[in-house]
Amino acid sequence: MTVQPANHGATDIDRRTLAVIESVARQVAAAIAAGELPEIALPRRGLANVRYDADKGYFELGEARKTRRLTAGTARIFAQTLRLMAVSRQLVADGDFATKREAYYVAKNWGVCRFGDQAESDAVMDDIEALASMYGLSREQLRFHPESHGGAVAGPLTVIDRGAVPGETIEIDCAALGSGAYSIPHSVEHLQFRTKARFILAIETGGMFQRLNNHRFWREANGILVELGGVPTRATRRFIRRLSDDCRLPVYCFTDCDPYGFANIYRTLKVGSGNAAHISPLFCVPKARFLGVTPKDIVDYDLGDATHPLSRVDEKRARDALANDPFFRRHRRWVAAIESLLKMGVRAEQQALAKWGLNYVIEKYLPRKLADRRSFLP
Amino acid sequence: MTVQPANHGATDIDRRTLAVIESVARQVAAAIAAGELPEIALPRRGLANVRYDADKGYFELGEARKTRRLTAGTARIFAQTLRLMAVSRQLVADGDFATKREAYYVAKNWGVCRFGDQAESDAVMDDIEALASMYGLSREQLRFHPESHGGAVAGPLTVIDRGAVPGETIEIDCAALGSGAYSIPHSVEHLQFRTKARFILAIETGGMFQRLNNHRFWREANGILVELGGVPTRATRRFIRRLSDDCRLPVYCFTDCDPYGFANIYRTLKVGSGNAAHISPLFCVPKARFLGVTPKDIVDYDLGDATHPLSRVDEKRARDALANDPFFRRHRRWVAAIESLLKMGVRAEQQALAKWGLNYVIEKYLPRKLADRRSFLP
Amino acid sequence: MPEGDATHPTAFEMAARQRAISVSEFFLKNRHLLGFDSQSKAVVTTVREAVDNALDACEEAGILPEIAVEISRRGAALRVAVEDNGPGIVEGQIGRIFGKLLYGSRFHKLSQSRGQQGMGISAAGMYGQLTTGLPMHIISRIAGEAQAAELHVSIDTSRNRPDIHRKRHLDWDRPHGTRVEVEIEGRYQRGPHSVESYLKQTAIANPHVTLALRDPDGVEIRFQRSVETLPPLPSEIRPHPHGVELGQLIQMLSDADARTLRQFLERAFSRVGRKTADAIIERASAGLSARSYPRRIAHAEATRLHRAIAGTRISGPRTDCLAPIGEERLLEGLRKEIDASFYTVLTRRPAVYRGNPFQVEVGLAHGKPGRPYLEADDGSTRRRKRRGDREQPAQAADLPGRSDEPVRLLRFANRVPLLYQQPACAITRAATQINWRSYGLRQPKGGLPLAPMVMLVHVASVWVPFTSESKEAVASYPEILRELKLGLQDCGRRLARYLRRDRALRLAEAQRSRIETYLPHVGIALQEILEIGDAERERTVAALDAVLRRQRKI
């Protein structure tokens, strides 16, 4: 594992980003010059154009394109699309960035072309993002950063970041933050990593992360702890993906035993989601495995009286997964697990293990689980 | 500023915590021995027993007490109160902690005495917390930690935390985390600080924090940046309070210009809230001042076309503040500010400044503001 | 007259075209007004009119009613037959009773009875005649006569007169009684608006009646009487002065036989004796004296007299003109037909609207035995909701219904169940305007409360004001609404007391076991905090138990 110097100037990837934007603009200009109606081809983002690629292990955007041709009806959104691409170009050139909200406000100076509300600017941004994804570029590389940063990280990991002056680098030792933790920044594209850990443990709740971190669980287990905080944000997903790719680490996911934990948190982390399929190639973590809490754990660890009945929403979510979700349908073990959960009619939280003592999870549950990785769900 | 060694053994404060718990238990035992119905006196937490202390600058619990006497009707909650205090005692003795959720699950082993749902255990915990607050102890000192950690921190600050082995300490340089940041842990009671900064800037949104951090605004300004992320969590509030007390730093609050920013975020940070008045003495930050965005800024910085109309909820919140909130009512400048906002009928976000360029806030707005601290609202 | 010839006539030509209209013709064209607006409703209306007549006749004659209803298919039509053990009908009257609209014995009387307008059964015959072309078939025998009379009667609608087709005498095994058969176009249906439902409700309000039904599929149902005595016969009264309108008073004065005003007032009205009459006359003052000749009283004086009556305090109308079901019988009827955990009944004191005495009765039957209703303290809202969702949907005629359904409202007027037009009825209006939440029930805004409960309301009156001739809903006179509400509220308070007591009993039970349950945990906590031994813990718990027992005894 090596450390590359961070760079405020144009990196390769920045040059590719600029090239994509400029080529779109050049095609528009050429069409106008030729006396034709200019158009921009954008991938369709609707669910109809999403498919689950079993080999790659994630949801992917299909081939369908929508052509945004400049007409009276589309004049406004056409102009907005181009202007937002111009903003992106400027941000790359300046080494700066903007949140979605900031981009919305930057457009306030566009006069009649300004966005009515942020939903409007977000939709245009999603179009541009989908376009960029065709060239393997993420929205972060277009320099539009999400509003929220990522979760907390702790354990035997050194993050290598850019310093304040060009060329300078900073190293953050995630094992040296005491009871605190490293907070994943909004964009992680420029980070480098160095670690001797053997795995990444992605944890649903802040409370469980805190327990494992405060008891330095990462030291014994030699794993990196990442707090997901519910459905992981873009930054968290990309961080785990990049860390697991760069350092070739397996990812173990530790969530509540309920359809939300399976289908919303784990499935999103691993294969992405249908309505944001254009970002899957960069954001999903195909090598993630599900450590627990599994429906079988409820029986094995006698958690029956620490469970709660499944709500209607839970049940609906579980049935949806069985009926419609290509990921779960493809894995017989997941189908069996979800069916057994439905049959038990209950859900169990990570904290349910506290029934056997607060540190049972550290002393018994996780060591046993980690010792038998075949028990993980795919 | 000095660094004290962290300590896993019983500190003074831990001994005081144990003493409080044991004295309650001893009074109960004594009453039983005397053939009387045992009782526990708890502060009333209702709004009727809350008053705004203008001198101290925060909401405070009054003198009213409710006496929880053991009868058939109260047997269950009486037993639960004592048992949860026993859990707290054990946690202090072990140097461990539990989240509210974990405490709820620990009680699963209490048989009929278990909690029906977390609302029940939270209420009992709030009672115990109020009791402890009479002795200047927080819930964190009872070793019940909140579920969520605090916001992100960046800038010229070194946090001194306990290491993994007793006696070891860890220093975290919050200026050396690159584009990332230090994530405030769930409990901050044991932290020590070292800094040369001149102020703390508490920032409402993650997006704005990210911008200021990525551009190393803290270096030029020599201030510590803390991300509030909406209404600040307990951990964030306590962190700012302890940091500002220990290092005698002023706190400047930077939020959206809307009633939510004023009344929910800033007011909560500064004076606490009526329905959690028992924690005010430890959690509120009386020396906080409001930097912006102020209603006057909308005019001064010509943000008119980057505003949004006040919603009904906004209007109601503003009128409530004027009519009922002792904090705002006491400060003529706040009354004038809120009235002028209502008159303009609009709200402005921090990001609205991006209308003048993404980094206008760094290059113009904040420097100007910081140069004229009399413009801050009280 | 040739079609389409439209020239303008003169006033004289127009006058020549004026003609009187027979009331039968009128209602034949407007038969929906009489309850014959759909094929299924026509069946229920026909049964109802015949059964009501039979009950009235039996009761008036002092006979415990025993009535058989048979409905059978005749090609595309239905034959409805109703047979009673009543006194029978004098042969010479049969034609007019069944073959003339607005003919009866009750219209001019102020006296409580089921039928009042002399319209119903003839209307059923007219409907049959219109839809199948067949006359009604009547057999009737008077006690002591050797044979029964058999007639086929139809209505000459243009003259509102009976048309008797065949008449003969025959042997009949009944000693006395009447059988009416009519063939109508109709559809037999089940559910809340059915013949069965009508009979069941009749049995509730009339526990002295035995009813038997044989439906078109041959299924037989019997509602057996549980009371062996007849209710008291309501008596006839004169109008109460406070209900008389000016025009009516003027009419009465000009028709008066009495020779003095005082005599007139005493004779024409209920509750007016010499003293009251004098008080009225004195109040009316100038121009009128006790000896004024009634027929000579002018409009202006009559107006003053009318005002004087309104201003004079007069006792309420006699009660014995009304025959409420009575609390005892009402309770009996409810218990007989409805299986519930709690019953309460109430007969209000009589009141007056527009001079007509009326009386309200209310009965509530709440809960199903063995099916706990109370929502108290077991489990969260969520759990309760779920359980409700999974319950089987109840039958519409299920009495009482489910706890998340509106109460079943049974409406009666002069002991007759009202099956249709529930929303238009004063009873419904009163029941929905009351705030049942204060009696511990759930209630959607503007609706009936939700509870596993039957709410029975009876309005008895010498003249029930229906909203239409089909007698399906009671009109909302303020006086009636007021009585209905007071009755319902009173029963509501009793229900609330029951629900509270029931809740309290459960609570006390729960408390006893609660103490025993939770004390050991106080011991465990003290042991953990104070690090005491097991023996001391046991001692502490025992001491605590003793303290608590002592406290509870005081």
Next chain:
Amino acid sequence: MPEGDATHPTAFEMAARQRAISVSEFFLKNRHLLGFDSQSKAVVTTVREAVDNALDACEEAGILPEIAVEISRRGAALRVAVEDNGPGIVEGQIGRIFGKLLYGSRFHKLSQSRGQQGMGISAAGMYGQLTTGLPMHIISRIAGEAQAAELHVSIDTSRNRPDIHRKRHLDWDRPHGTRVEVEIEGRYQRGPHSVESYLKQTAIANPHVTLALRDPDGVEIRFQRSVETLPPLPSEIRPHPHGVELGQLIQMLSDADARTLRQFLERAFSRVGRKTADAIIERASAGLSARSYPRRIAHAEATRLHRAIAGTRISGPRTDCLAPIGEERLLEGLRKEIDASFYTVLTRRPAVYRGNPFQVEVGLAHGKPGRPYLEADDGSTRRRKRRGDREQPAQAADLPGRSDEPVRLLRFANRVPLLYQQPACAITRAATQINWRSYGLRQPKGGLPLAPMVMLVHVASVWVPFTSESKEAVASYPEILRELKLGLQDCGRRLARYLRRDRALRLAEAQRSRIETYLPHVGIALQEILEIGDAERERTVAALDAVLRRQRKI
């Protein structure tokens, strides 16, 4: 009979008590059935009955109606006077017309008219008599007679007979006409259920009528005619065979004067000629021939004949028996009284229910001039909502109303406005069952659409089936519902076309300006990305503009 004496009578004693009931007595007790259930409604009902009679009389006599209504206070009572320029009433008839219920010229005719039951005006008199004790006062003069007749008439309710108090002749400045005065207990009110509202709506449906009102405060309002010709006089018809029921057919056969069945069918029914009659007889087959003697036809054959009639194709009833308002007049009436942006009217072809021809007319008046309605594409939902909140609440009688209020539904039966019982009416039912969303209007579930619109619906028939004698709502016969819906849907489609066209016009306008607005921004973006100069940017924008213009022309 003494009060309270309740012994059980025998069948003979019971028979002796039976009596006929006069129809007047019946309705006097049930006056709410005739529309006199509240003091304010009594005033509107009285005016309505008098005006309807006056209009019928004028039109029948070929006179353009000119009617004055005066309402004044008389102590606690109100005096209602209605005077017309009609043909006058022959003196000998005045008593029965105003003093006898169920007396009139229209009941036995199948012919479209406002009054049909001979009940209304006598009922108003009866109500006045009951509440104030005063008879009706009538003045009437026939064209050519030297003097007018003046009578005071009341009703002898026990015999349903007129009682004439005073009668004299007097000079009257009118050449011909009738004036009716009645004093009643009543309350004059304004708003949607007012005399004024009734008159305004009458003026809309009858643009050939001039109406004047003077209210109790002396305020005068005049609705001037805008059409100077009378509508065609509807003619009388025989019943249509498809509406005759079996019983009715049997009655007609047994009353027949015709000597053969064929002759009977041709004479008794509308639309049956020799060919149709033979077709019916052939279909009825066995036992019946064209020469069968009608009075001898037995029940079984009559049943077959009835079935045969139903199975034979017969042309619809004649149209000239109905006098719809007509599209031209309806449009005139709407324009005269309602200020709107879009009008459409429709007269459906006649149809039949239960043998009675009827005809539906619909008119829509949408939008207020100068107050744009369309909700198209300006601003977010939120903004629109707010604006709505801040609008002033509209007057209830505001025609048309606000865009977020239900349409104003004006219902008419034989040109008479129906003011009460809107929810019970077939017209309302039809209007709410239609999916107006498909015509571009908003519509809450199960309600009327929301739009600034007047929806006028007229049902004309030789016999309008009202749900009660107070003639306030049309009964929901399936055939009538169907016609109502078809009419409303047709007008709905026209409205939708108008709204679409209007929307399209606005859209095209918006597009033109849009292009000009956004093109420069395409230029700016290209300039920023490609780093071109200002001149090249201008050229690009100009080129783009040219491309777009060329595209739009194709």
